[in-house]
Amino acid sequence: MNIILGLIGDAERVMITSHENPDGDAIGSMLALGLGIEQTGKEVVYYNKDGVPETLRFLPHSERVVNSLDAVEGTFDLVFAVDCTGTDRAGSEFEDFLKTGRCGKVVIMDHHQTNNSSADFHLLDPHSSSTGIIVYSVLKRLPVEITRDIADNIYTTIIGDTGSFRYSNTNPDTFRVAAELVECGADPARISEALFENEPLRKLKLISLALPTLEVSGDNKLASVYVDKGMFDLSGARREDTEGIVNIPRSIKGVEVAVFFREEAGNDHSLWKVSFRSKGQVDVAKIAESFGGGGHYRAAGCSLAGDLGEVKKRIFESLREVLP
Numbered sequence: 001m002n003i004i005l006g007l008i009g010d011a012e013r014v015m016i017t018s019h020e021n022p023d024g025d026a027i028g029s030m031l032a033l034g035l036g037i038e039q040t041g042k043e044v045v046y047y048n049k050d051g052v053p054e055t056l057r058f059l060p061h062s063e064r065v066v067n068s069l070d071a072v073e074g075t076f077d078l079v080f081a082v083d084c085t086g087t088d089r090a091g092s093e094f095e096d097f098l099k100t101g102r103c104g105k106v107v108i109m110d111h112h113q114t115n116n117s118s119a120d121f122h123l124l125d126p127h128s129s130s131t132g133i134i135v136y137s138v139l140k141r142l143p144v145e146i147t148r149d150i151a152d153n154i155y156t157t158i159i160g161d162t163g164s165f166r167y168s169n170t171n172p173d174t175f176r177v178a179a180e181l182v183e184c185g186a187d188p189a190r191i192s193e194a195l196f197e198n199e200p201l202r203k204l205k206l207i208s209l210a211l212p213t214l215e216v217s218g219d220n221k222l223a224s225v226y227v228d229k230g231m232f233d234l235s236g237a238r239r240e241d242t243e244g245i246v247n248i249p250r251s252i253k254g255v256e257v258a259v260f261f262r263e264e265a266g267n268d269h270s271l272w273k274v275s276f277r278s279k280g281q282v283d284v285a286k287i288a289e290s291f292g293g294g295g296h297y298r299a300a301g302c303s304l305a306g307d308l309g310e311v312k313k314r315i316f317e318s319l320r321e322v323l324p
């Protein structure tokens with residue numbers, strides 16, 4: 001922490017990025033950290049490979065996030081990758097940018113269980129419900145006012161990653177920080193409405209296509225749904241619209257592990273993004289890691305090439321081995 005505070009103090013230009021296909025924690029953490037650092041008189045560039053998904057554009061200052069580094073000029077003293085298990089999670093354009101020599105120190109701030117130690121410094125705390133909570137602890141140690149805009153951004157990271165204080169990563173600190181943020185002006189009702197009562201119709205159309213793909217194992221412990229390219233075309237939905245679909249199989253009584261398969265926009269061969277959710281008996285981070293992915297004990301993901309039947313078989317077999 002002290003090293004990172006020192007780096008922020010010495011820096012003049014800072015770049016902040018987060019993982020591809022960003023969620024509320026990724027974007028909220030980027031913006032909160034940057035808005036705080038800007039208060040100390042530094043210049044901040046916000047970059048995410050996929051930009052800000054429509055559902056998160058209510059976040060204060062989200063319009064400042066750029067999705068290309070083409071027009072970004074000059075050098076940076078300090079680069080942050082937030083909510084990332086490695087710098088590779090920010091995408092290949094960012095990895096290439098790191099090799100240009102235009103970046104000084106690279107820092108990862110993250111709360112995932114796994115990390116590939118790809119930066120110069122790492123501020124990691126798997127106990128934090130969201131990366132935003134780590135950002136908050138950094139900002140509190142800087143001469144920075146937690147403005148309403150910062151508070152809204154960090155509050156959103158918490159709501160996103162704890163499922164509105166419902167998941168097992170919700171701890172006393174989560175509520176303490178949330179309470180302080182509300183005191184600083186964060187607006188829980190406005191944020192909840194923006195996040196949960198603002199779905200594009202195309203997403204509901206996609207869900208209606210995904211629901212019939214529901215598959216539950218004989219013992220009821222394993223459930224899955226999938227979304228393929230055809231469903232995206234039919235509904236007009238985008239990749240970002242699949243956020244939360246894994247909660248459909250997860251919501252079933254008795255299900256221990258829920259899996260969501262999403263077909264990626266590939267060329268000739270199929271590529272599937274696989275998301276896991278565990279109710280506690282299975283460490284899905286380990287399963288995801290065995291396929292080259294990663295994540296948390298109860299929420300993880302990976303990507304697999306092949307046709308759906310093949311991919312499902314490999315995933316289910318490895319889950320079967322660890323399911324009680």
Ligand SMILES: [Mn+2]
Binds near residue numbers: 026083111130131
């Ligand atoms: Mn997160």
